[in-house]
Amino acid sequence: MNVRLAIILCLLKLCTSNDIGSENKSSIINARTSLNRFSLPKWNSAHVKKNSFVQKQESRFWPPVQKESRFLSLFTVVTFPNGACAAASGDNGTCMTARECSARGGSANGYCANGFGLCCIFMTSCGSSTSENGTYFVNSGYPSSYDGTGSCELTIIKAHPDVCQIRLDFNRFTIAGPEPTNHVCNQDQFIVSGGNPVPTICGSNQGSHTDEGCLQYYTGVSGQLRSFNYDPASGLQLSNQDYGICIRMERNFCGIQYTACPDNVNNRSRAFTISGNSNGPVNAMVGSGPTQNNCANDWLLVPCATNVGRIQPAQALCTDRICGGTFSAELSMTPATVLSTVKPFRLWFHADNVEAPVDIDNRGFCLNYIQQPCTNNVM
Numbered sequence: 263m264n265v266r267l268a269i270i271l272c273l274l275k276l277c278t279s280n281d282i283g284s285e286n287k288s289s290i291i292n293a294r295t296s297l298n299r300f301s302l303p304k305w306n307s308a309h310v311k312k313n314s315f316v317q318k319q320e321s322r323f324w325p326p327v328q329k330e331s332r333f334l335s336l337f338t339v340v341t342f343p344n345g346a347c348a349a350a351s352g353d354n355g356t357c358m359t360a361r362e363c364s365a366r367g368g369s370a371n372g373y374c375a376n377g378f379g380l381c382c383i384f385m386t387s388c389g390s391s392t393s394e395n396g397t398y399f400v401n402s403g404y405p406s407s408y409d410g411t412g413s414c415e416l417t418i419i420k421a422h423p424d425v426c427q428i429r430l431d432f433n434r435f436t437i438a439g440p441e442p443t444n445h446v447c448n449q450d451q452f453i454v455s456g457g458n459p460v461p462t463i464c465g466s467n468q469g470s471h472t473d474e475g476c477l478q479y480y481t482g483v484s485g486q487l488r489s490f491n492y493d494p495a496s497g498l499q500l501s502n503q504d505y506g507i508c509i510r511m512e513r514n515f516c517g518i519q520y521t522a523c524p525d526n527v528n529n530r531s532r533a534f535t536i537s538g539n540s541n542g543p544v545n546a547m548v549g550s551g552p553t554q555n556n557c558a559n560d561w562l563l564v565p566c567a568t569n570v571g572r573i574q575p576a577q578a579l580c581t582d583r584i585c586g587g588t589f590s591a592e593l594s595m596t597p598a599t600v601l602s603t604v605k606p607f608r609l610w611f612h613a614d615n616v617e618a619p620v621d622i623d624n625r626g627f628c629l630n631y632i633q634q635p636c637t638n639n640v641m
C-alpha cells in the first residue's frame with residue numbers, strides 16, 4: 263500500500279482547499295526592520311515633515327532623559343498569521359517561527375511571511391496522534407510502499423473545541439481493491455471511526471477526500487466527482503456505500519448539470535456503471551418502483567433529475583434514483599446531461615453488499631458537473 267492523507271481541521275465551517283493553517287499568529291522580535299528605520303537619510307525632507315512616524319525619529323535631538331525609550335524603538339515586533347504556505351518540497355505547511363515549528367514537532371521546509379517565518383510541515387505515521395491542522399499521515403517507510411500485515415492507526419485530536427469537521431484529502435492512496443465477486447473490501451481497508459459513519463474504503467482513491475456530514479464536498483462552478491475506487495480500466499465500484507456528495511452552490515447559480523466523464527479506455531463508456539453487467543451495454547434505469555427497471559439495490563440519487571431540454575416534472579413525479587450502465591434521467595441507452603435545481607446541491611450514493619450474479623464489473627461513476635446561472639429557466 264502507498265498512502266498519504268492530508269488532514270485538515272475546520273473551524274465551524276466547511277473547508278476549502280485553502281483551509282490549511284490556523285488563525286493564530288506568530289510574533290518575532292525583528293532587528294532588521296529597526297535598522298531600516300534608521301536608514302532615514304534615503305527619505306526626502308518634504309516626506310519627513312509630513313510623516314508623523316518619521317517625526318518620532320527626530321527624538322534623537324531630545325534631552326538625554328529620553329534615551330531609554332529611544333533604545334526600545336530599536337526593536338520591532340513582526341507579527342504574521344499562521345496561514346498556509348507552500349514548502350520548498352511542494353507540500354502544504356503552516357507558516358510559523360522556527361521555535362514554534364520545532365516545539366510542535368514539525369519540520370521546517372522553506373520560508374514564508376517574507377522570510378520572517380518558516381514553512382512548517384507536519385508528517386506523522388502509524389500509532390501516532392496529531393492535533394496539527396494540515397498533517398500528512400503516511401504509511402511506514404513512505405514514500406516507499408508498505409507490504410505487510412497489521413494496522414496503521416492515527417488519532418486526530420481536535421485543535422480547538424470549535425472544530426466540528428475533519429477533512430481528509432487523499433493525496434496518494436493505493437491499497438488492495440475489493441474482491442471481484444461482490445466488490446467488498448475484504449483485504450485492505452481504510453476505516454474512519456469516531457464520527458458520522460464513513461463507509462469502508464479500499465482500492466485507489468488518489469484525489470478523493472472525505473468530509474463528515476457531506477462525505478465528499480466540492481466547491482467551484484464546475485468540477486468532477488467520482489465514486490471511491492473509480493477507474494474506468496479496472497476500478498470496481500465498492501459495495502456497502504451510503505453517503506452524500508455535496509457541491510457548494512456558488513453565488514448567482516441556481517441549478518447544476520451532470521454529465522458522465524469521458525472514458526478513453528473502453529469502447530463503450532463505463533463512466534457510469536452502477537448496476538447490470540457492464541461488460542455489455544446496459545441502459546439507464548430510474549426510480550425505485552417494483553419494475554424491472556428499478557434502482558432498489560445500488561443507485562445514485564440526483565434530486566428531481568431531468569434530462570436537459572426536457573420540461574421539469576412536478577415535484578411529486580420527480581426522478582431521483584439513477585442506476586444501470588448509462589447516465590440519463592430516463593430509461594435510455596443514450597447518455598444525457600442531467601439537470602437538477604434542488605437546493606442545496608447534493609447527491610447520495612448507495613450500494614448494497616451484493617453484486618454477482620446480476621451486477622458484474624461495474625466501475626461506479628465519474629461525473630463532470632457545471633453549475634447553472636440563475637435565469638428565468640433555472641431558478
Ligand SMILES: [Ca+2]
Pocket residue numbers: 501559560613614615616617621
Ligand atoms: Ca450492489
